[in-house]
Amino acid sequence: MIEFKNVCKTFRGPEGPVDALRDFSVTIEAGEFVVARGPSGSGKSTMLLVAGALLRPTSGNLTLGGQDPYALSPAKRGAVRAAQIGFVFQQFHLIPYLSVRDNILAPAVALPNPEAGARADELIDRFGLRERAQHLPAQLSTGERQRTALARAMLNQPKILLADEPTGNLDEDNGQVVVDHLAEFVSEGGTVLMVTHEQTGISHADRILRIEGGKLVSDDATTPHA
Amino acid sequence: MRLWRMLFREACHRRLTFAAGVLCAAVAVASLIAALVALAYHDAETQAVLERKAEETDQLLRQLREEMRKTTLKLSFNAIILPENQSLRDWHMQDYADEYMPEDYVMKLADSGIVTVRHFLPVLQRKVKWPERKQSIILVGTRGEVPNMHKSPKAPLVQPVPDGTIVLGHELHQRLGLKTGDEVVFMGQTFGVHRCHGERGTKDDITAWIPLKAAQELLDKRGKINAILALECLCVGAEGLARVRRDIMGVLPGTQVIEHGTKVIARAEARFRVGREAQEAYEQAEKERAEARARQERLAAVSVPLILAVCVLSMALLSYSNVRDRRNEMGILKALGYGTGTILLLVLTRALLTGCFGALIGTAGGATVARWLITRDPTAGLSVTLFPDARTAAAGVLVSLLLALVAAWIPALLASRTDPADILMRE
Numbered sequence: 001m002i003e004f005k006n007v008c009k010t011f012r013g014p015e016g017p018v019d020a021l022r023d024f025s026v027t028i029e030a031g032e033f034v035v036a037r038g039p040s041g042s043g044k045s046t047m048l049l050v051a052g053a054l055l056r057p058t059s060g061n062l063t064l065g066g067q068d069p070y071a072l073s074p075a076k077r078g079a080v081r082a083a084q085i086g087f088v089f090q091q092f093h094l095i096p097y098l099s100v101r102d103n104i105l106a107p108a109v110a111l112p113n114p115e116a117g118a119r120a121d122e123l124i125d126r127f128g129l130r131e132r133a134q135h136l137p138a139q140l141s142t143g144e145r146q147r148t149a150l151a152r153a154m155l156n157q158p159k160i161l162l163a164d165e166p167t168g169n170l171d172e173d174n175g176q177v178v179v180d181h182l183a184e185f186v187s188e189g190g191t192v193l194m195v196t197h198e199q200t201g202i203s204h205a206d207r208i209l210r211i212e213g214g215k216l217v218s219d220d221a222t223t224p225h226a
Numbered sequence: 227m228r229l230w231r232m233l234f235r236e237a238c239h240r241r242l243t244f245a246a247g248v249l250c251a252a253v254a255v256a257s258l259i260a261a262l263v264a265l266a267y268h269d270a271e272t273q274a275v276l277e278r279k280a281e282e283t284d285q286l287l288r289q290l291r292e293e294m295r296k297t298t299l300k301l302s303f304n305a306i307i308l309p310e311n312q313s314l315r316d317w318h319m320q321d322y323a324d325e326y327m328p329e330d331y332v333m334k335l336a337d338s339g340i341v342t343v344r345h346f347l348p349v350l351q352r353k354v355k356w357p358e359r360k361q362s363i364i365l366v367g368t369r370g371e372v373p374n375m376h377k378s379p380k381a382p383l384v385q386p387v388p389d390g391t392i393v394l395g396h397e398l399h400q401r402l403g404l405k406t407g408d409e410v411v412f413m414g415q416t417f418g419v420h421r422c423h424g425e426r427g428t429k430d431d432i433t434a435w436i437p438l439k440a441a442q443e444l445l446d447k448r449g450k451i452n453a454i455l456a457l458e459c460l461c462v463g464a465e466g467l468a469r470v471r472r473d474i475m476g477v478l479p480g481t482q483v484i485e486h487g488t489k490v491i492a493r494a495e496a497r498f499r500v501g502r503e504a505q506e507a508y509e510q511a512e513k514e515r516a517e518a519r520a521r522q523e524r525l526a527a528v529s530v531p532l533i534l535a536v537c538v539l540s541m542a543l544l545s546y547s548n549v550r551d552r553r554n555e556m557g558i559l560k561a562l563g564y565g566t567g568t569i570l571l572l573v574l575t576r577a578l579l580t581g582c583f584g585a586l587i588g589t590a591g592g593a594t595v596a597r598w599l600i601t602r603d604p605t606a607g608l609s610v611t612l613f614p615d616a617r618t619a620a621a622g623v624l625v626s627l628l629l630a631l632v633a634a635w636i637p638a639l640l641a642s643r644t645d646p647a648d649i650l651m652r653e
Binding site: 045046054075080082087093096098106152164 | 228229231232235236238239240554555558559560561562563564565566567568646647650651
């Protein structure tokens with residue numbers, strides 16, 4: 001499903017090139033919940049952006065469902081993102097002037113779908129946001145914001161969810177709710193690649209990747225979750 | 227969700243910057259519309275002024291042409307037949323003869339068969355005192371022209387004065403407070419005022435015309451006249467007068483014939499001068515209007531582009547500021563799959579929306595400003611409509627949209643090139 005093959009990513013830093021990913025190879029199968037861990041600056045987020053077709057690797061290959069998104073034009077790559085990938089970020093990145101419902105519907109502009117409205121209402125109910133549907137992000141709690149972001153990520157029924165520290169700004173209870181929703185997505189056949197340095201989510205993970213200095217240092221399968 | 231909803235929500239969210247953008251577009255459009263409306267008004271007023279002037283000039287020229295037709299019909303000239311013993315020196319000095327000849331002479335001429343003169347006009351003219359009004363006037367007794375019997379009758383050149391009436395020159399009726407229809411006593415005899423002439427600027431202004439017979443009785447010159455005007459003498463050129471003189475003196479040996487052209491030419495020149503002055507006045511008005519328009523055009527040519535430039539720059543800065551504030555948002559939208567075209571559309575459509583609102587407000591504002599400027603001029607004679615014509619309004623809308631697009635183009639490109647990875651890496 002997601003395959004990194006000898007992926008390297010180098011940035012130009014003020015003190016010379018910085019290798020964020022070095023010869024990184026891993027394969028994540030469809031329906032897996034994979035957690036990537038590692039210290040700050042280890043390359044986790046870079047790996048996530050490469051997987052999300054947002055950051056072209058310096059060398060090596062990435063394939064999503066057997067297709068190299070970086071071989072596509074930017075417009076087609078955008079279409080692939082809109083159709084196949086959902087993003088959840090630590091900072092939520094909701095559009096400040098759109099209501100909860102409109103934020104959830106935002107991906108529908110990139111991928112028009114006549115059933116988007118019904119899908120958004122379904123997600124609103126599923127994530128317990130009915131009372132907040134017409135509220136602006138600034139009027140929401142952090143947990144509600146992240147649930148809104150998660151609902152937005154799921155609007156186009158993607159195959160993959162990429163989550164970058166999705167519980168980083170949440171208390172334990174809200175963090176658990178988010179992870180539970182990610183797990184539910186996996187149980188419905190989706191694939192989750194979550195970057196975190198917390199313990200939250202470990203219990204649901206199929207595999208835990210350990211990344212240090214841009215390299216995959218371990219890839220451990222966990223006990224199958226219930 | 228549609229793009230429009232996003233645009234509307236964003237405009238409401240950043241209503242101040244959106245309003246500032248609309249204001250800039252409105253000012254730009256208003257300056258253009260005001261200039262166009264003012265120029266259009268000036269053109270309309272120029273047309274009205276020149277049409278009025280042209281009509282006045284045409285009317286004057288038509289009147290002058292008619293007078294000239296009467297005076298110099300068929301390029302003929304007039305001569306005057308005086309008694310043989312009349313001193314020409316005295317005649318020139320006082321403009322009338324103090325010697326007399328029988329009134330029958332005119333009939334002799336008319337019956338003579340001479341072909342060089344078309345009409346004869348017997349007159350009895352003298353400077354007299356109007357005893358009842360204590361005024362010195364020139365009295366002219368006339369019976370109207372006598373057509374040459376060998377010629378086909380034509381429209382009379384000089385209208386006879388009806389019996390029992392008097393025709394008064396401008397100065398006379400003005401000074402004496404008389405008008406057509408009044409009755410007046412002249413030298414003991416009552417006359418009805420038949421006509422009051424307008425000002426001619428000649429001796430005619432102090433002249434009173436009465437029927438020849440009445441004049442003969444009042445001046446005690448029954449059957450006498452002191453001049454015959456030979457009108458429309460047809461022999462033009464250097465030999466003209468000699469030929470006429472020969473013909474007339476062949477019939478009336480006891481007379482002398484002189485050309486009566488000086489006065490005619492002087493009148494003609496005066497009339498031509500008036501006509502020329504009227505034409506010059508028209509041309510002057512035309513020139514002044516053209517100069518005023520050129521001044522307005524120059525002012526508009528400097529001020530409007532300057533205002534447009536300031537407005538487009540302000541709009542560009544506002545647009546750039548908006549895009550910079552929304553950099554994260556643009557990055558996230560691209561991460562969600564929004565293409566470069568969609569981001570461009572998002573920014574440019576917002577600019578077009580700004581331009582549309584600006585065009586509406588600016589068109590009304592510009593027309594109001596133009597109306598205010600025009601009505602400040604007390605000489606403005608035309609009514610000003612509140613709204614400009616469709617072409618001007620369309621030009622305003624077009625310019626507004628164009629300016630908005632130009633202003634937002636670079637910010638839109640910058641927004642469309644936002645790298646989502648760059649935004650997300652900064653978390």
